[in-house]
Amino acid sequence: MGxxxxxxxxxxxxxxxxxxxxxxxxxxxxxxxxxDITAPLSLEEFEKAGAKSVFDPxxxxxxxxxxxxxxxxxxxxxxxxxREFSEKHGITNFYEGGACGIEHALLPEQxxxxxxxxxxxADSHTCTYGALGAFSTGVGSTDLTYAMVTxxxxxxxxxxxxxxxxxxxxPWVTGKDLILSIxxxxxxxxxRYQAMEFDGEAIEDLSMDSRFSAANMVIEAGAxxxxxxxxxxxxxxxxxxxxxxxxxxxSDPDAPYRKVTEINVSDLGLQVALPFLxxxxxxxxxxxxxxxxxxxxxxxxxxxxxxxxxxxxxLRGKKVAKHVRCIVIPATPGIYHTALNRGYFDTYLDxxxxxxxxxxxxxLGGHMGVLARGERAVSTTNRNFVGRMGHPESEVYxxxxxxxxxxxVKGEIAHPxxxx
Amino acid sequence: xxxxxxxKFGDNIDTDIIIPARYLAYTDxxxxxxxxxxxxxPDFARSVRRGDIIVAxxxxxxxSSREHAPIAILxxxxxxxxxxxxxxxxxxxxxxxxxxxxxxxxxxxxxxxETIEVDLATGLIKTARAEVQALPIPPFMLExxxxxxxxxxxxxxxxxxx
Numbered sequence: 210m211g212x213x214x215x216x217x218x219x220x221x222x223x224x225x226x227x228x229x230x231x232x233x234x235x236x237x238x239x240x241x242x243x244x245d246i247t248a249p250l251s252l253e254e255f256e257k258a259g260a261k262s263v264f265d266p267x268x269x270x271x272x273x274x275x276x277x278x279x280x281x282x283x284x285x286x287x288x289x290x291x292r293e294f295s296e297k298h299g300i301t302n303f304y305e306g307g308a309c310g311i312e313h314a315l316l317p318e319q320x321x322x323x324x325x326x327x328x329x330x331a332d333s334h335t336c337t338y339g340a341l342g343a344f345s346t347g348v349g350s351t352d353l354t355y356a357m358v359t360x361x362x363x364x365x366x367x368x369x370x371x372x373x374x375x376x377x378x379x380p381w382v383t384g385k386d387l388i389l390s391i392x393x394x395x396x397x398x399x400x401r402y403q404a405m406e407f408d409g410e411a412i413e414d415l416s417m418d419s420r421f422s423a424a425n426m427v428i429e430a431g432a433x434x435x436x437x438x439x440x441x442x443x444x445x446x447x448x449x450x451x452x453x454x455x456x457x458x459x460s461d462p463d464a465p466y467r468k469v470t471e472i473n474v475s476d477l478g479l480q481v482a483l484p485f486l487x488x489x490x491x492x493x494x495x496x497x498x499x500x501x502x503x504x505x506x507x508x509x510x511x512x513x514x515x516x517x518x519x520x521x522x523x524l525r526g527k528k529v530a531k532h533v534r535c536i537v538i539p540a541t542p543g544i545y546h547t548a549l550n551r552g553y554f555d556t557y558l559d560x561x562x563x564x565x566x567x568x569x570x571x572x573l574g575g576h577m578g579v580l581a582r583g584e585r586a587v588s589t590t591n592r593n594f595v596g597r598m599g600h601p602e603s604e605v606y607x608x609x610x611x612x613x614x615x616x617x618v619k620g621e622i623a624h625p626x627x628x629x
Numbered sequence: 630x631x632x633x634x635x636x637k638f639g640d641n642i643d644t645d646i647i648i649p650a651r652y653l654a655y656t657d658x659x660x661x662x663x664x665x666x667x668x669x670x671p672d673f674a675r676s677v678r679r680g681d682i683i684v685a686x687x688x689x690x691x692x693s694s695r696e697h698a699p700i701a702i703l704x705x706x707x708x709x710x711x712x713x714x715x716x717x718x719x720x721x722x723x724x725x726x727x728x729x730x731x732x733x734x735x736x737x738x739x740x741x742x743e744t745i746e747v748d749l750a751t752g753l754i755k756t757a758r759a760e761v762q763a764l765p766i767p768p769f770m771l772e773x774x775x776x777x778x779x780x781x782x783x784x785x786x787x788x789x790x791x
Contacts, residue, residue: 233769246650246653246654246695247694247695247696249656250656250696250697250700253656254780257780257784258780258783258784258787259784259787259788260783260787275653276653276654280654281654283654283655284654287654330694331694331696332693332694333692333693333694333718335694347694347718348694348718348721348722349694349695349696349718349721349722349725350696350722351696351722351725351726351778351779351780352721352722352725352779354780354783355779355780355783358783358787359783359786363769397641397688397691398641398687398688398691398714398716401688401714401716401717402717428718431688431691431716431717433717486641573645573650573653573693574645574649574650574651575650575651575653592643592645592692592693594643594645594646594692595643595645595646595668595669596645596646596649596668597645597650601667601668601669
């Protein structure tokens with residue numbers, strides 16, 4: 210019996226020829242990541258364990274992206290602790306200030322993660338790097354401490370499910386719509402503990418930004434990791450970025466899958482996930498008369514150049530509806546710079562948008578766009594749980610950048626054609 | 630054998646309910662405990678007693694990787710959560726913090742407030758109406774709980790290396 214790409218990567222990192230789903234293995238870690246809300250716990254555990262050093266100062270990545278620019282004294286204190294730890298242990302990949310971006314957009318951009326890697330991050334959306342053919346998964350602060358100190362971690366090898374995508378993409382439709390429709394189909398625990406593998410001819414037509422966006426949200430179906438085939442487009446992305454040697458793995462033709470699902474993307478329209486679960490998905494045409502107070506275009510899911518370009522196209526020459534706050538958050542300094550050079554910022558400012566520095570802030574109700582009681586937001590982020598963006602009686606509707614920008618103009622949830 | 634009053638919750642209790650993100654700047658278990666389940670049950674932290682047990686439906690702990698979630702539950706003195714199923718990251722985090730989890734579908738078999746008995750080692754749950762056998766906890770996870778979590782396990786490893 211052959212192996213899936215996930216099994217192959219884990220086998221290689223466990224020093225084994227073969228592993229199968231269900232086995233518990235100890236695997237070598239290529240990158241261990243934490244941010245300003247998960248690292249403080251991790252560093253406390255580091256002290257408690259009596260650890261003296263990290264396994265490799267170049268392979269521990271610390272990104273201060275959640276409650277930054279520091280939203281209050283406590284957040285500032287946390288960042289200070291992480292900064293001091295980084296200095297003491299010579300952490301080379303410590304990001305803050307003007308070098309800092311949203312971690313899951315930043316790490317691929319900086320070439321810190323690549324095909325065949327095993328990456329763990331104390332952030333559930335660490336699964337994003339599956340877009341580059343890495344095995345990449347979210348863990349808690351304690352697991353992260355263990356990985357930071359030992360350079361290894363135990364894993365249960367996940368079963369795999371495969372989504373084979375065929376057909377031609379409709380205008381405005383992106384990876385966000387693909388993953389929302391899949392979560393709508395299989396539910397928020399539809400892939401619990403499993404690896405979600407994406408393949409098929411339509412994936413070749415999908416941009417890297419869209420692949421990151423889709424891989425980012427596999428956790429919302431309960432998956433352990435999501436993984437894409439490394440094709441020419443992926444290799445082009447990595448070229449000039451990868452700081453280490455990488456190895457491309459591919460699933461065997463006879464690899465075992467719990468389930469294989471075919472998806473015809475020609476039938477896929479723009480998707481919206483209604484409160485309060487990411488699986489509560491409808492076509493945007495079915496979501497009528499939902500007035501909104503805020504729009505967020507950003508996050509580790511959709512703060513990349515493709516998203517900013519879509520938003521700029523729709524907002525060009527238009528005005529954000531009265532009483533709507535439209536907040537655009539480029540995910541990294543690199544993306545910020547490019548968007549600025551391409552003139553998107555003029556478009557956003559002329560339309561009446563707010564442009565934020567890179568931060569996770571509003572996605573988790575941290576800062577830079579928190580909702581009041583009864584307020585509604587359309588957001589390109591990844592979760593619409595009760596109280597996720599603020600007051601427990603506020604609501605978040607998840608969508609891609611096209612629906613978000615169109616909704617900002619119309620003042621209610623809209624398809625881009627309604628504001629064209 | 631553990632014995633405690635039941636607090637019932639539904640399906641998909643996510644980590645933003647267990648501990649909202651606005652409290653994640655804190656690591657003090659007492660602070661986190663005060664806000665546990667706040668969006669859904671604002672009085673929970675005030676009313677819960679040490680030794681009480683959470684019973685829930687499927688996919689408990691879905692959402693973020695915040696380990697603040699099991700820490701908040703533990704700080705209220707809740708030793709075990711029984712749910713139909715658990716989200717993956719929460720499952721690991723709970724055992725790493727030495728919070729016991731049992732997979733069993735007993736929501737319909739218990740009433741809120743009733744006292745039930747739980748044997749973590751065997752997975753046997755005794756309610757007023759029935760005895761239910763949960764999926765037994767894997768030996769490695771039981772070892773983690775008896776050691777007081779993964780960090781104690783790591784500390785022992787590091788000491789042995791010296």
